[in-house]
Amino acid sequence: MNSENVVKHLRALWRTDRIIAEIRMRHMLVGLGLRAFAALIAAFGLLMLELSAYFALVQIWSAISAAAILGTANFVIAAILFVAGGRPPAGRELDLATEIHGSAVEALQGEARALQSQFTGMVQHPLNSVLPLVLVPLITIIVRTLRKSRATAPAPTPAADPS
Known part of the structure; x- marks a missing residue:
């Protein structure tokens, strides 16, 4: 999940x-x-x-x-005038805005699904997310310890010949 995308x-x-x-408000005001x-x-x-x-x-x-x-x-x-004033808004602006709105909602749902799958994976297998964080320092500590033990170990002395 990318927070910039969200x-x-x-x-x-x-x-x-x-x-x-805004489009609906304009249409309502015109009506x-x-x-x-x-x-x-x-x-x-x-x-x-009527008088005449x-x-x-x-x-x-x-x-x-x-x-x-x-x-x-x-x-x-009066009925003809009310029908003319109450017709639904038609226009490319509203269609385009509705389409962009739908695509933004779909993209947010995709980001939410990705976050949910990451969270589910972390909850089901917590060691998978923690293991890389712990494993690298642990290997480093083990390597350092092995190097120190080799450096501090006494060198073997040659055995004296009994002859």
């Missing part, structure tokens, strides 16, 4: 989350603005249209049927 993947994850949130504008138009513009349509329909039909027709038309127009 940091790099976490930065990518953070940046893509921020980009995704809210469209709905507010639709409400403003509905309040002022349709009032005038009402006067025109009253001459043909009764006042009750003229008001019912105009109310139905208002509901249809």
Whole structure:
């Protein structure tokens, strides 16, 4: 496991989350603005249209049927505006940010698996991780001891000839 890779993947994850949130926030604000504008138009513009349509329909039909027709038309127009304001965000930016986000999450999962396998190997076989650390100094101590014992050992004296 490389800590630099983990940091790099976490930065990518953070940046893509921020980009995704920003794109969604922009879309939500645009949708809210469209709905507010639709409400403003509905309040002022349709009032005038309804008033003129009402006067025109009253001459043909009764006042009750003229008001019912105009109310139905208002509901249809409002539904069209709300559908237009609530459509899902589409764009390459969001798709790209989502793809980068997914790859960063996968890379972090890979790093976590590598760390888990290292930790599992160390826990299952603790001597495998400790042995290289202990073995080198132990061999060095043994070699030094053997050298010292050879250097301090008395040299053999030649035996005297009994003749």
